[in-house]
Amino acid sequence: MIVDLHSDLLIDIADRRVAGERDVFRRRHLPALAAAGVRVQLLAVFCPTQHATDLALRHALRLIEAAYRDADESDGAFAIVTTSVGLAEALDAGAIAGILTLEGAEPLGREPELARLFARLGVRSIGLTWNRANDFADGTTEDRGAGITPAGQRLLSEMAEAGIALDLSHLTERGAYDALEHATGPVFASHSNAAAVYDTLRNVSDDVLRGIAERDGVCGLNLLPVLIGPAPVGEQAAAHRDHIAAIAGDDVPAIGGDFVAFLPHGPSEPHHLQPPDGFDATLAAAPEPPRETAYGDVRAAVAARSGDAAADALLSGNALAFLLRALPS
Numbered sequence: 001m002i003v004d005l006h007s008d009l010l011i012d013i014a015d016r017r018v019a020g021e022r023d024v025f026r027r028r029h030l031p032a033l034a035a036a037g038v039r040v041q042l043l044a045v046f047c048p049t050q051h052a053t054d055l056a057l058r059h060a061l062r063l064i065e066a067a068y069r070d071a072d073e074s075d076g077a078f079a080i081v082t083t084s085v086g087l088a089e090a091l092d093a094g095a096i097a098g099i100l101t102l103e104g105a106e107p108l109g110r111e112p113e114l115a116r117l118f119a120r121l122g123v124r125s126i127g128l129t130w131n132r133a134n135d136f137a138d139g140t141t142e143d144r145g146a147g148i149t150p151a152g153q154r155l156l157s158e159m160a161e162a163g164i165a166l167d168l169s170h171l172t173e174r175g176a177y178d179a180l181e182h183a184t185g186p187v188f189a190s191h192s193n194a195a196a197v198y199d200t201l202r203n204v205s206d207d208v209l210r211g212i213a214e215r216d217g218v219c220g221l222n223l224l225p226v227l228i229g230p231a232p233v234g235e236q237a238a239a240h241r242d243h244i245a246a247i248a249g250d251d252v253p254a255i256g257g258d259f260v261a262f263l264p265h266g267p268s269e270p271h272h273l274q275p276p277d278g279f280d281a282t283l284a285a286a287p288e289p290p291r292e293t294a295y296g297d298v299r300a301a302v303a304a305r306s307g308d309a310a311a312d313a314l315l316s317g318n319a320l321a322f323l324l325r326a327l328p329s
Contacts, residue, residue: 001037001039001040001315001316001320002036002037002038002039002040002255002295002315002316003038003039003040003254003255003315003316003319003320003323004038004040004041004042004220004255004256004257004295004319005042005188005190005191005218005220005254005255005256005319006042006044006101006103006169006190006191006220006222006256006257006258007041007042007043007044007257007258007259008044008046008103008258008259008260008263009025009029009041009043009262010043010044010045010046010063010066010067011046011063011263012024012028012029012262012263012264013025013028013029013063013066013067013070014062014063014066015264016028017066017069017070018062022070022073023070023073023074024066024070025070025071025074025077025078026070026073026074026075026077026078028262029262030074030077030078030096032262032290032291032292033096033291034096035291035292036291036292036293036294036295036296037295037296038096038291038295039091039096039097039316040087040091040096040097040099040316040319040320040323041096041097041098041099042098042099042101042125042190042256043067043098043099043100043101044101044102044103045060045063045064045100045101045102045103045107045123046063046103046104046130047059047060047104047106047107053106056106056107056109057107057108057109059107060102060107060118061107061121064100064121064122064123067080067098067100068080068122071098074095076093076094076095077095077096078095078096078098079093079095079096079097079098080098080099080100080122081097081098081099081327082099082100082122082124082327082328083327083328083329084323084324084327084328084329085329086327087099087323087324087327088324099124099125099323099327100121100122100123100124101123101124101125101126101127101167101190102118102123102125102126102127103127103130103167103170104127104128104129104130104132104134104139104170105126105127105128105129105134105135105136105137105155106134108136108155109135110135110151112136112151112154112155112157112158113158115155115158115159115162115164116158116161116162118164119162119163119164123164124163124164124165124326124327125164125165125166125167125188125190125326126155126159126164126165126166126167127166127167127168127169127170127171127190128148128152128155128166128167128170128171128175128179129170129171129175130170131170131202133146135149135151135152136148136149136151136152136155137149137152137171137172137175137178137179138171138172138174138175139170139171139172140170140171140172140201140202141201143172143174145174146174146175147172147174147175147177147178148175148178148179148182152178153178153182156179156182156183156184156185157182157184159183159185160183160184160185163185163327163328164185165185165186165187165188165326166179166183166185166186166187166188167188167189167190168180168187168188168189168192168204168208168212169189169190169191169192169202169220169256170202172201173205173208176204176208176211177207177208177211180208180211180212180214180215183215185326186215186216186217186322186325186326187211187212187215187217188212188217188218188219188220188254188322188326189204189208189212189217189218189219189220189256190220190256191220191221191222191256191257191258192204192219192220192221192222192227192256193219193221193222193227193228193229193240194206194209194219194240194243194244194247196243196247197229197236197239197240197243198227198228198229198236198240200226200227202222202227203227204219206247209244209247209248209252210247210248212248212252213247213248213249213251213252216251216322216325217252217322218251218252218253218254218318218319218322219244219248219252219253219254220254220255220256220319221237221240221241221244221253221254221255221256221298221314222256222257222258223237223255223257223258223259223288223289223294223298224258224259224260224288225283225286225287225288226283226284226286227258228240229283230283232297232301233289233294233297233298234297234298234299234300234301234302235301237298237301237302237314238298238301238302238304238305238306240253241253241302241306241310241314242305242306245306245310250310250313251313251318251321252318253313253314253318254314254318254319254322255295255298255314255315255319257291257294257295259288259291259294260288261287261288261290261291295315298311298314298315299311299314299315302314
């Protein structure tokens with residue numbers, strides 16, 4: 001079983017539904033996820049820059065509604081879950097369990113209180129930023145030196161009271177430190193790697209990893225070449241997993257694949273907001289590993305280096321335990 005802490009597949013589902021398609025998850029995504037063994041998938045509600053101000057709320061609601069409609073049409077193959085009981089029930093029923101997340105808090109505008117509304121809609125984690133900065137925090141490629149703003153601190157309080165976990169991925173280093181200091185609810189990083197293994201702005205430092213461990217969180221390894229590094233995905237993932245385990249403990253490494261090859265080519269984000277290239281600029285254009293086989297490659301490499309128990313913990317055990325703790329009952 002695979003528990004993956006980050007996917008942008010809702011963008012594909014929502015766009016295709018607008019074009020008149022139906023049952024998109026089962027037709028377009030279920031075959032790849034089933035082949036890989038994915039049983040739990042966190043689903044990012046992401047607003048591209050052209051929607052990141054006045055249209056952000058409408059865009060986010062469109063993606064959330066698309067998720068629920070597609071689940072209704074899937075004949076039980078896909079379920080949106082909002083509680084730990086619901087997650088267990090979906091797994092028992094053989095469905096792929098989807099959990100809604102916000103990647104970037106722009107849909108809240110300047111109103112932290114709207115986090116409670118998104119909780120009612122089923123959102124169970126929020127990453128305050130994508131790469132860009134906003135009213136709540138700085139993003140990795142727009143670092144104003146603010147970290148978490150006063151509005152962001154109020155949002156963290158609202159999230160804790162609403163039972164919404166905090167996702168540290170895409171925050172600046174200072175933002176992550178501020179978040180670890182002020183957030184009182186569950187904390188994790190959905191799709192980030194170890195900066196000590198491959199140093200880009202999007203990967204997290206050892207100090208942040210220790211902070212995640214102190215909060216009983218997990219760090220989901222991002223499997224894209226631009227963030228994991230130039231070697232084969234299994235080898236690189238094993239190196240990141242071993243470092244995170246050495247720094248933060250065996251209970252922290254998880255998977256947040258971040259696959260995007262299924263997305264249509266749309267308007268490009270501004271260059272300064274695109275993912276940092278790290279040491280090797282050619283990796284920005286490198287093909288991502290196939291969803292069907294990437295997890296298996298990671299499992300084989302980790303098992304060879306660290307044993308089957310470490311591989312199972314990375315691919316499902318750690319993330320599932322975190323979600324069962326973080327989700328309301």
